[in-house]
Amino acid sequence: MTATPGTTGLILDEPLLWERGRSGRCGASLPPADVPESPLDPALCGEGPSFPDLSEVDLVRHFTRLSTWNFGVDTGFYPLGSCTMKYNPKTHERQAALAGFAAAHPLLPESLCQGALELIWALERDLAEITGMDAVSLQPAAGAHGELAGMLVIHACHRHHGAARSRILIPDTAHGTNPASAALCGYEPVAVASGPQGVLRPEDVAALMDEETAGIMITNPNTLGLFETQIQQIAAIVHAKGGLVYCDGANMNAVMGIVDMKAIGVDVIHLNLHKTFATPHGGGGPGSGPICVTAELAPFLPVPRVVRQGDGLRLAHAAERPLSIGRMGAFHGHFGVMVRAYSYIRSMGAEGLRRASTLAVLNANYLRCRLKDLFHLPYDRPCMHECVFSDRHQAPQHVTTLDMAKRLMDHGFHPPTIYFPLVVPGAIMIEPTETESKEDLDRFVAAMAAIAAEAGQDPETVRTAPHRTKVRRLDEVRAARKPCLAG
Amino acid sequence: MKEIEALQLPEDLRYAADHEWLRPGDPARIGISDYAQDQLGDIVFVELPAVGRRLERGEEFGTVESVKAVSSLYMPVGGEVVAVNTGLEAAPEKVNADPYGDGWMVEVKVTDPAQIEALMDRAAYFKSLAG
Numbered sequence: 127m128t129a130t131p132g133t134t135g136l137i138l139d140e141p142l143l144w145e146r147g148r149s150g151r152c153g154a155s156l157p158p159a160d161v162p163e164s165p166l167d168p169a170l171c172g173e174g175p176s177f178p179d180l181s182e183v184d185l186v187r188h189f190t191r192l193s194t195w196n197f198g199v200d201t202g203f204y205p206l207g208s209c210t211m212k213y214n215p216k217t218h219e220r221q222a223a224l225a226g227f228a229a230a231h232p233l234l235p236e237s238l239c240q241g242a243l244e245l246i247w248a249l250e251r252d253l254a255e256i257t258g259m260d261a262v263s264l265q266p267a268a269g270a271h272g273e274l275a276g277m278l279v280i281h282a283c284h285r286h287h288g289a290a291r292s293r294i295l296i297p298d299t300a301h302g303t304n305p306a307s308a309a310l311c312g313y314e315p316v317a318v319a320s321g322p323q324g325v326l327r328p329e330d331v332a333a334l335m336d337e338e339t340a341g342i343m344i345t346n347p348n349t350l351g352l353f354e355t356q357i358q359q360i361a362a363i364v365h366a367k368g369g370l371v372y373c374d375g376a377n378m379n380a381v382m383g384i385v386d387m388k389a390i391g392v393d394v395i396h397l398n399l400h401k402t403f404a405t406p407h408g409g410g411g412p413g414s415g416p417i418c419v420t421a422e423l424a425p426f427l428p429v430p431r432v433v434r435q436g437d438g439l440r441l442a443h444a445a446e447r448p449l450s451i452g453r454m455g456a457f458h459g460h461f462g463v464m465v466r467a468y469s470y471i472r473s474m475g476a477e478g479l480r481r482a483s484t485l486a487v488l489n490a491n492y493l494r495c496r497l498k499d500l501f502h503l504p505y506d507r508p509c510m511h512e513c514v515f516s517d518r519h520q521a522p523q524h525v526t527t528l529d530m531a532k533r534l535m536d537h538g539f540h541p542p543t544i545y546f547p548l549v550v551p552g553a554i555m556i557e558p559t560e561t562e563s564k565e566d567l568d569r570f571v572a573a574m575a576a577i578a579a580e581a582g583q584d585p586e587t588v589r590t591a592p593h594r595t596k597v598r599r600l601d602e603v604r605a606a607r608k609p610c611l612a613g
Numbered sequence: 614m615k616e617i618e619a620l621q622l623p624e625d626l627r628y629a630a631d632h633e634w635l636r637p638g639d640p641a642r643i644g645i646s647d648y649a650q651d652q653l654g655d656i657v658f659v660e661l662p663a664v665g666r667r668l669e670r671g672e673e674f675g676t677v678e679s680v681k682a683v684s685s686l687y688m689p690v691g692g693e694v695v696a697v698n699t700g701l702e703a704a705p706e707k708v709n710a711d712p713y714g715d716g717w718m719v720e721v722k723v724t725d726p727a728q729i730e731a732l733m734d735r736a737a738y739f740k741s742l743a744g
Contacts, residue, residue, distance in 0.1 A: 521614060524614070526614070544681075545681040545682055546682075548682060551652070602680050603655040603657060603680055603706075606657035606658070606678075606680060607657050607705065607706065
């Protein structure tokens with residue numbers, strides 16, 4: 127076993143807060159009441175929830191100790207495919223904490239928040255430049271919300287032209303949220319099978335595309351980590367029938383500033399600032415899912431829009447944007463996330479972003495080549511920012527993808543995404559991101575090689591992993607079938 | 614995961630390419646094959662249609678959720694749902710333990726018996742799995 131950060135030595139045990147609490151302890155001292163007591167209507171009174179009595183230090187130690195069980199990108203390598211768990215530079219936090227941003231109220235008059243409006247305006251322009259699109263809305267709160275906003279824009283455009291359509295094409299290599307977002311917008315998702323090379327074939331799209339179909343939702347690069355090489359021809363087929371092309375840009379980290387999305391036929395693309403633009407992710411969110419559109423679709427973007435007027439900026443509302451789909455949220459989106467993304471873009475610069483994408487692709491291809499003799503690689507061709515293996519070589523030993531993912535924890539790595547995409551049975555989806563050094567990648571390869579060897583020599587150890595973690599294998603079946611949701 | 618040869622594939626059933634089985638009769642009973650339950654792994658939730666619904670062949674009649682993924686269930690034939698296995702709500706593991714018995718899913722009044730003939734028999738289904 128290699129040296130494993132985080133799984134040797136001191137593992138802190140910690141009871142539940144209810145077990146820690148002692149009657150009469152208190153973490154706050156309240157001033158004496160300065161108004162007379164007034165009894166409540168007894169009908170409104172009850173037992174109240176059972177909360178433990180705790181001191182401040184009880185509480186601080188409890189959560190600090192729990193936090194040592196966590197594994198994040200600041201702890202180690204986190205190759206969770208499709209999630210782009212890249213390192214989040216700490217300077218972003220400094221910018222986001224600037225009082226003019228952090229303390230700005232969303233209802234401030236425009237004259238008192240010109241800096242915040244300027245940041246929204248500039249970030250929209252930057253994202254337009256990076257994707258090649260014409261106009262951007264930062265309002266959607268996260269990726270799937272961006273997908274919904276994009277679908278609403280497409281729907282509004284078709285309706286404006288007098289023909290609301292009912293169906294939308296979605297390849298089997300698209301992100302899992304795509305059919306849900308389309309269905310929420312009222313569209314019937316129609317599945318398109320990808321071809322033998324793992325990418326869409328124009329003839330398969332042509333066979334399904336008609337005047338009742340609003341367009342296609344295509345993830346590019348797709349969830350196999352492959353670039354949709356026929357995208358221009360596919361876009362032409364969709365456009366010829368009056369349809370629109372939606373691109374799920376969750377995998378944009380492979381192509382920042384490299385692919386001109388408008389030039390390849392995309393009409394709407396959403397971005398995940400919490401993936402591609404290095405803002406906190408998962409438990410550290412929230413997310414942000416801007417949509418970028420062509421000039422033709424710009425009138426349909428959510429309101430309010432930040433517009434330039436004279437030397438300043440102001441908000442344009444529905445009255446002057448009659449075609450807008452309306453608001454996607456109460457205010458302007460997750461502004462703190464936008465500050466971090468803007469900080470990332472300005473600190474990287476155009477060349478830096480291109481280089482980040484180039485290195486993300488290089489790292490993924492390095493892992494693909496180093497691991498393909500150990501694990502089955504269903505689509506053996508150069509990949510983009512992630513690569514997908516399967517457990518086929520380990521099947522004779524009855525060692526599964528889940529077993530190997532669990533065993534990786536013993537080596538001190540976060541497991542990759544497993545059993546997704548669905549087009550690869552037993553999928554192991556690895557996305558290293560650009561921020562990993564060759565030494566880290568080599569350590570990961572060594573761990574994967576050790577697991578592959580162990581699957582042959584000592585499969586039981588792999589099947590019963592993890593062995594060195596705080597808790598052993600959890601009973602996820604029982605947790606799903608008989609959930610216990612109360613303390 | 615089971616070897617193809619180890620799969621239980623009863624002779625008296627018909628099979629669809631999407632791994633549903635159908636036991637001919639009036640009504641006909643439908644479930645998912647031993648191969649399907651084995652591939653899905655531990656099933657934690659089964660969603661079935663309302664009794665009385667009419668569904669076309671190939672139309673989705675429900676979903677089955679395992680710890681790995683959620684998958685759609687497709688009608689091997691068109692017909693009206695006359696019964697659903699409500700026991701799966703509390704005990705979805707029956708699909709894993711007994712896919713052709715207690716793990717059955719729906720019973721349908723088949724619209725066109727010719728659609729049953731179009732389904733695979735055991736030998737053809739086995740061949741499709743062995744690929």
